[in-house]
Amino acid sequence: MQTYGRQPIVIKSGKGSLVYDIEGREYIDCVAGIAVNNIGHCHPHLVEALKKQAEELIHVSNLYYTEPQAELAGQLVNVTGMDRVFFCNSGTEAVEAAMKLARVTTKKTDFLAVEHSFHGRTMGALSLTYKDMYRAPFKPLVQEEKFVPFNDAQAISDAITANTAAVIVEPIQGEGGINVPSNGYLKEVRKICDENDSLLIFDEVQTGFGRTGAWFCKEHFGVEPDIMTMAKAIGGGFPMGAIAAREGISFGRGEHAATFGGNPLACAAALASIDVIREEDLIRRSKDMGEYFSKELSKLSTEGLVEVRGKGLMIGVQFNRKCADLVEHGRKNGVLLNCTSETVLRIAPPLNITKEQIDRVVNVLEQA
Known part of the structure; x- marks a missing residue:
């Protein structure tokens, strides 16, 4: 198509x-696969890791444990500073998982996003993606349009309600035009979320894994989210996504799942990618x-x-x-x-x- x-x-x-x-x-x-190939194309360490894992085990259900998945969870907790991770297959799946986790944690239903945002094209993520040409053909979406200007904390303060489960923002907007916020913006958003018992979600799908000169863009602004989404560069070119959440925020049994999420081959790729980022x-x-x-x-x-x-x-x-x-x-x-x-x-x-x-x-x- x-x-x-x-x-x-x-x-x-x-x-x-x-x-x-x-x-x-x-x-x-x-272009790098749209900020995917952070370690370059066909890096020898990544290629070797994929070959080795493919010869040993490519996929099993998440009904069982695997060593690569456990090791990667530990590595991601280390580099993100968060407490728990959930593995999926793409950035838009990560956003969908973050939305579900915010709803089940807060028992609230609404989300607040910003103008010129891009969070994906599935029905939930699409509700938080600003460009109308992406959204219009597929309405009704998961929620009605709720966007405020980027880099305007007061606009978030004015729009947030008692039913806002989370505010979602890219620390630097990617598809919207590489828009960088002022230094105090994200700190103000963090404060507003805390005052309203709403969660703060950072979409680090495009900004993660060294892209902005830090492991994650949040480090530039000194702000910790409650949930963050990851994908693109996580697997060095192999399709993968994940979310990380702070202590006390986690799915319970049966509340979410992904058949291929965190399968051995994807985890081997991500572990190799993290190794290269560190070693080089x-x-x-x-x-x-x-x-x-x-x-x-x-x-x-x-x-x-x-x-x-x-x-x-x-x-x-x-x-x-x-x-x-x-x-x-x-x-x-x-x-x-x-x-x-x-x-x-x-x-x-x-x-x-x-x-x-x-x-x-x-x-x-x-x-x-």
Whole structure:
């Protein structure tokens, strides 16, 4: 089914920050599967971990324990600072799980989201996704439209009610245009949730696992959520999702499930990905390369450049016109790019991208 507006190339292989099409042409990948391939394409440690696990055990039901799942749960508790995890298969499934967990914990039914948010396309997550073109064909959704302006704590304070189970927010908005909040915003939202006995959910699906120069974006703002969602980079390219929750918040038996959630192969991939992030110091690299990339992008000699923003290697380049032609020019000149709104170029390469590759990308954009 033709649900994507695909670029006219067929990708065959990848290594590090590079991918190759079926005709052998090389591209610097500044999309990374939409912030998925944080450790690069086909990292040897990930490939070996998948091979080894596939030879031993690929799947069993969650009616039984497996060692990779238990080990990964411990690793995620360690890197998130949370208390419990639940495994699923994607970001939108993680949001659905977070919604259910918020409802069963608070005994409330409503959710409050912010403008320009993106939380997924299943019926619950879609209720919290701002863009009307995604929501309109599928109404009625799980709840009526309840969105307030991003980066406006007072708007949340005005809109929250006694029946608000949770407020959900991306610490940095991804699909909405790489929008970075002011330093005090999330702390104010945390305070408002506490005052109203509502939970705070951080959607870290796109911002997690080193993308912003920290394990998770929440660290930049010094705020702890009650529940956080994860996916994209968790498996280094292997499909996986998860939620983490603070102490005292947990599903009970039978309250949620996922047949494939946390299966041995997915957990092996995630464990390998976490190993690579640690061993190759990719969080520091994300911070350093992100600062360099942003600095070089800011030098682009065009009157159409409005702003370069973001954290780490989650970068948005705002123009005063549509940027689709830049994506096309990039592809024709060996760089894969993506527009996350009509006027914002999203740059989210693997965290091991090199300075030389960054310079090549900037040169291609300069030509455009």
